[in-house]
Amino acid sequence: MTHEAIQAIFDDWAGSGRAxxxxxxxxxxxxxxxxxxxxxxxMQVLDMGCGTGWATRLLGKSAPGxxxxxxxxxxxxxxxxxxLHDLTSRxxxxxxxxxxxAFKDGRxxxxxxxxxxxxxxDMNGVLQEAFRLTKVGGSSHFIIGRYKECVPSEGWSDAxxxxxxxxxxxxxxxxxxxxxxxxxxxxxxxxxxxxGEESEFTPYSTCPDWESHLTTYESGYLWLKGxxx
Ligand SMILES: C[S@@+](CC[C@H](N)C(=O)[O-])C[C@H]1O[C@@H](n2cnc3c(N)ncnc32)[C@H](O)[C@@H]1O
Numbered sequence: 001m002t003h004e005a006i007q008a009i010f011d012d013w014a015g016s017g018r019a020x021x022x023x024x025x026x027x028x029x030x031x032x033x034x035x036x037x038x039x040x041x042x043m044q045v046l047d048m049g050c051g052t053g054w055a056t057r058l059l060g061k062s063a064p065g066x067x068x069x070x071x072x073x074x075x076x077x078x079x080x081x082x083x084l085h086d087l088t089s090r091x092x093x094x095x096x097x098x099x100x101x102a103f104k105d106g107r108x109x110x111x112x113x114x115x116x117x118x119x120x121x122d123m124n125g126v127l128q129e130a131f132r133l134t135k136v137g138g139s140s141h142f143i144i145g146r147y148k149e150c151v152p153s154e155g156w157s158d159a160x161x162x163x164x165x166x167x168x169x170x171x172x173x174x175x176x177x178x179x180x181x182x183x184x185x186x187x188x189x190x191x192x193x194x195x196g197e198e199s200e201f202t203p204y205s206t207c208p209d210w211e212s213h214l215t216t217y218e219s220g221y222l223w224l225k226g227x228x229x
Contacts, residue, residue: 015076045108051077107133119163159205
């Protein structure tokens with residue numbers, strides 16, 4: 001998939017209100033990961049594929065004096081992030097491809113990304129760019145919903161009409177190591193609110209029935225963590 005095609009799809013999500021549905025779906029998992037990122041006063045964080053910027057804003061207030069920059073290739077997403085911005089967070093947003101970010105080497109103490117890496121036309125290029133931008137001694141954190149061990153997620157690409165990466169946990173670990181990261185950790189994170197009740201379940205594009213919803217919930221999100229040493 002090209003950047004132009006991805007931009008067009010996510011510009012549409014931003015304009016139709018679909019983008020605003022990602023925050024409630026992803027927020028708790030992102031909060032659990034951010035709580036384990038060892039954020040310290042004054043740290044600089046990059047949020048790759050920030051969408052409406054809700055996680056960028058969480059990162060921008062995750063430690064005293066911390067600042068966060070969110071990047072996204074969709075101008076409509078960045079516009080939406082600016083509309084939703086609140087002054088309690090030291091966050092800002094920029095239009096940029098994740099594969100090529102206009103910041104110098106080692107600019108960020110932490111790199112974070114929620115459910116964006118799988119959509120990138122060149123996911124190895126994104127991992128290399130994240131490694132380049134991470135300060136020596138810093139770490140990068142990618143959260144991924146679609147992976148081979150989460151069997152129902154195989155159908156997401158077709159359901160959303162989007163090309164997405166399809167890797168196993170071991171393949172993601174290898175991709176992180178290939179990009180240069182050390183001490184690579186691959187964990188699973190489940191949303192604390194649970195899967196909900198079957199009687200209240202409403203099918204949605206990527207989970208057309210309760211069983212696939214439950215398996216997806218129980219599998220959890222992958223959390224890829226790598227150090228730059
Ligand atoms: C599923 S959304 C997730 C957005 C946000 N992180 C969240 O959790 O709400 C994926 C986002 O990644 C962005 N994206 C995908 N590929 C990209 C790339 N190569 N460069 C920059 N942004 C990209 C899309 O425009 C979209 O906003």
